[in-house]
Amino acid sequence: MHLDSSHLVAYAELVASLQDEKPSAVLERMQSQIEAGDLDLKDVFVALDRTGVEVTDIVRLVRIGKDEAFLTQWRGRGSGTRHTIAALLTEARARADELGIRDLSTRVYDDRMTDAYRSALLDAGFTSTNRRVEYRTPLSQMPPEGESRFVWKTMTETGEDLVLDLLREASIGTPDGVDTSVGSTAIANLLDGDYASMDPRTVQVGFLDGTAAAVLFCVATPEDGWSTITFMGIVPSQRRAGLGTQAHLHGIATLRELGGVTYHDGTGESNEAMLRLFAKQGCVESNRMEEWHAIPGRP
Secondary structure, X not given: OEOOHHHHHHHHHHHHHHHOOOHHHHHHHHHHHHHHOOOOHHHEEEXXXXXXXXXXXXXXXXXXXXXXXXXXXXXXXXXXXXXXXXXXHHHHHHHHHHOOOOEEEXXXXXXXXXXXXXXXXXXXXXXXXXXXXXXXXXXXXXXOOOOOOOEEEEXXXXXXXXXXXXXXXXXXXXXXXXXXXXXXXXXXXHHOOOHHHXXXXXXXXXXXXXXXXXXXXXXXXXXXXXXXXXEEEEOHHHOXXXXXXXXXXXXXXXXXXXXXXXXXXEEEOOOHHHHHXXXXXXXXXXXXXXXXXXXXXXX
């Protein structure tokens, strides 16, 4: 079932117990999100105990673009049963279909993946698509930009069409590629918002001798210091020339300018080039996880 106002306090109590917070703080945050239109209770799915009073299990649907969303990891009291987790995932899938979501994914940390959880994902029509390495590093510990062959311009200066062309070309041959068949929606999905309302430096194109060769998407939330590079790509003809390091360092410098404090990023375990780059830049591994996607056409 989706969360309703009558179980909001019980939900806050469960979240608080899992995150070592006060229930009042969780409740206040949720009420603010609801009032601001950032949280719809229909996107939060819960299971109740036999009394129908206590919330025992939760999953939340988070929209990150016009047609893209992810499910938070299942959380709850105890280890969770296959039936309960599958029921929450199935309800969340139905809600995603109702909203017109065409790309629904979820990530599960290795230390949270149980046999019951894996079986529940399969029962709900998800398939394992990738393994991912996550990093979390203070930006203050990362190297400065230094010299670079690139000349960088914002999307405001280059236009959206060039950015889409670069996204398409830079996605060739990489496991972290972007589906550009949806046009401008691909940009909105990477930014989780409207570029026009953001700092122009959020999307940048790198030029080599006047030719566009790289693209960067840099997102930071100064309120909490979180930041990430949602996409960094080099066109195939310019790869294996050390340009990835230069592009990444420019992205890090941009995150600092945008108010970032902590750099949170990741890549697939099969992306050896990015794994080497993260290690070279001193990024600190924080988690390994498995990525799952809803199978199109499956109920």
